[in-house]
Amino acid sequence: MNDADADADTDTARLRAAARELVDVALTVQDAAAHATSALTGVALPHALPACGALLRATTNGRGLGWAFTGGGPLLTAAAKIGGMLGAESLSVRVLATSLRLRVAAVAIAHPELTGDPMLARLIDAAAADRDLEAVRALRALLKERGAVRALSQLAPVFGEVLALRALLDENPLNDATAWLIATGKGYATADPITGLSNRVIAVLDTGEGAARRVELSAAESALLCTRGSLLGFLGNISALGTTGRILIQSVEGPDGVIRHVLQAPGMRAGRPDGESPQDLLGAFSSAVLASSPYSRALAEAVADYGLPPEAELALVGHSAGGAAIMNLVQDAAFCARHTVTHVVAVGSPIDFKRPADRRTWVASVTNQHDIIPTLDGQGAGTCFDLHPDWYVVDYGDATHLFPLCHGIDHYRANLADDLPEARAVIDERLTPYRGRVVRSQAYLLFDRPPGPEGFPFLTVPTRSVAEGGVELPIRCHESRALTAYFAAHPAVAAGLLEGAGVGPAVQVAGRALVAVHVAANRCASAGAYAELQVGVVVPGPFRRRFPFVPDLLRAADLRRSGSFLVGTAVDAPVVRALGSRLWGGETYLTPLKIRLGRSAEVGADQILTLRGRLGPGLPLSDPGVVAYAREAGVVLRSCVRTRGPARLHAAPPLRLVVAPQSAHPLAGRLRELGLDGARPLLCLSTAVRQSLRDAAVPVPR
Structure with missing residues (x-):
């Protein structure tokens, strides 16, 4: 100096x-x-x-x-x-x-x-x-x-x-x-310094007893986890988890051969408050201004599930809201009575007015002076108080003054690695009992409240096994995306396809037959992930020759009469193709399918079609599901997909359907005959995320 x-x-x-x-x-x-x-x-x-x-x-x-x-x-x-x-x-x-x-x-x-x-x-x-x-x-x-x-x-x-x-x-x-x-x-700022609105008015919105469920990390994420305990290793684990609502607990064999444990808690999850994750904006706020929060209570649930032995030693490492949450946890006298919390390291966290219940707990706080988050409790670089004479406090400045870059876990980790070797050495020395081989790692997904069984109650239905591939019916899909596009087609061709079908004439719009092209990407289904494409002529259903189509189109599938008389179906999973005659009837083809849905749609079916373009704005409604008809052995079959989730109705979206050129695929030929090569849809119904139940098709009574 x-x-x-x-x-x-x-x-x-x-x-x-x-x-x-x-x-x-x-x-x-x-x-x-x-x-x-x-x-x-x-x-x-x-x-x-x-x-x-x-x-x-x-x-x-x-x-x-x-x-x-x-x-x-x-x-x-x-x-x-x-x-x-x-x-x-x-x-x-x-x-x-x-x-x-x-x-x-x-x-x-x-x-x-x-x-x-x-x-x-x-x-x-x-x-x-x-x-x-x-x-x-x-x-x-x-x-x-x-x-x-x-x-x-x-x-x-x-x-x-x-x-x-x-x-x-x-x-x-x-x-x-x-x-x-x-x-x-x-004490910490109890109200907004500008308006005077009490912080508790906002913090009380973050309610819940907290819950944690074990989750498995991907192979790529697991490869990023440290194999030996150290400060930079634990912070690297937090970076690998990201702000995804998950935390990590590891067991480390120390230099003395004793197994100790380290809880690692990331900061706030990006996006709007969702009422499910304690790592959202409300969770970060309540963790900072309250002595207990759903985040800290969820951490306690994770530690309890992990199964620490009696008298086992535990260290807590957290970033941002995770640092505030672990300090809330260590403030809990009951938690500290159950577990021996030896060390706490909070990085970029507002923790100035939080105190460990056990005075023997060693606390380190690392804050960048241009990081706004640690000042949310009212104390920043300008404080003239020595609030924590028994803590190890690192309050520093670097050349990066831009928030939120200076708040990121990777930035703090780089600062400790390159700019603050003295501070890193001090913290690592205090963490010596936790510097050794990692013998166990377990990630947890945190919740504001204990979640119900997956898919409950919509997907909680009786099931039965079928011979084909040992699949259970109905097929239960926890997450899927779907798009149904309605096109105007040649009425004479449509009438020919419906001849003798027994489901009424084609629904017409301005003298043209209405044809539906339905695609769905079922990413988490009881039969395994699969995608499907169905093309059908829209009909009023059996026993009807005319029907108010638009109101019926938006009615729930189990109450709907109208549907699509299937021209053909394509799937990309052999086990689902084997079930085709049981699920919907008609011809089922096996072909690779690529389906991407968001603000735009990109659908590709090998040797059949492509459907691309923007969906544009849409009217929000509930996903009504899918109804289809087919005729086999002289019997009309009705298949139904019941769904739950939000949908959007798009009028004349700028999509275009292109039939695979010079393809001999039967379904491609049908689309050409209907005049849909190069066509734009009249109407689209899109679903970004939904749950679905697809059961076997049933014969329609005569």
Whole structure:
């Protein structure tokens, strides 16, 4: 370290020491104001009017305590709130605001960009001077110029101090308590510093007793797991898991031959809150601001299922929300009574106001000063408090100031590997009992609440075995995607295909016959994964010659009369093809199928057709399922696919069906005869995810 760095460190220490002393002064002044207010309400009138007047002047005069009512009954409490709304300040608030300004100045020594950047300096100065309009304009200019991500990244080192200043000096009385908590280091921010909305209002939305289920990792994921315990190895495991709602528990044979265990918890899962995973946004928030959350309770369930021996030692490693969750777990006295938690390592986590139930637990906290997430509890790089003299705290800065890049687990891991060798060595040394051969690994998928049996209740149905391939009917599919496209076809060709079928004439639109092309990718089915393609002429069904088609099309399959009289079916699984005559009847072909459905559709059936294009916007509805008819041995068969899941109805989507050129496949020939080569659908029904039940076809009574 050179002389300039030493001088900078000295100046920073002096500013923080002065800020800490001002906190004590502010608290003393606040106590004096509380006593004065209490005495004011207890003065006996009329004998003590002079004393009453003196106390009133002391608690309202700007040269004394300022507008310093604190409590004192409903009347004085209302007076304090009204004064705050009118901009009246107390002496304690002014002292505390000065402390926050000193902290900003201390951080600016290590981060000169805060004061050297005109836009950042303008915002900080306006916030510190209680110039609301100027602060809003400065923030708007900063966001417009650099975007929200870059702006927050640059403000991160003093984010908590700037928010606390705004909360102290604005006219909103609802956020004053939060400002005092942040500024005095007495506890985590209990409310939003801007609006004053209680954090618990949001956190209580994250409910559930927590649950964990064993899952197997893919071969590629398993190959990435560490085979020997170390800090970088455990963080690498968290990176391999990703933010997928899973955690990992490993058993490690230490240098002394003792088997110990390590729980590794990733951060927040990307996307909107889903009410199922405790690793979503709500779970991350509640883990940070509450002492217990579904995430921590799910971790406890995973540890219980893993089956730790009595007195076994356990280390916890977490990133981001995972770090907050493991600290909640180690705060649980009952959990610590069941298990010996020896070490906790939290990386990029807001854990300043969490305490282990067992004082013997060693805690390490690693935070990047430009990472906003660790400051969500109100304490950041500018703190002047030594909140954890018994913890190993690494609070550092690097050249990467951009959030969320500086928050990523891979970035923290690279920092510890390349930029913080001293800190890594200290943590690894403390983790020596866990540095050895990994003898067992088990991943868990976490839930807010215990999930029901897979497919319950829709797929919980009686089953029976059939001879062909030992398959059970009905075929139960836990996850599939499907698309049904309706085309206008040659009416004469369609009439010829239906001759003698006994299911009525083809449904027509503007003089053209309606033909349905149905495809489905059944990725998780009781008969194994398979894809299917069915082409059929849409008919009103047996016993009807006319039928209101569109309303019936959207009716659930088990109640629907209309359906498609099958021209042909193709599947890509031999076991399903062998069942074709039992499942739907008619001709079934075995051919490779490729089906991709999303915002666009891409369907490929070897030697038959391709169907590609955008689906466009659609009307949301429930998937109605599929009904098909076929004729075998003089009997009309009706097959039905019952489904559960959301669907979308697309009017005239820009898809195009192309028949395989020069193909001799019978189904390709049928499509050409119907005039569908190059056709665009009139209507499409798409399903991104659904469950389905396909049972055997049944004869239609005469």
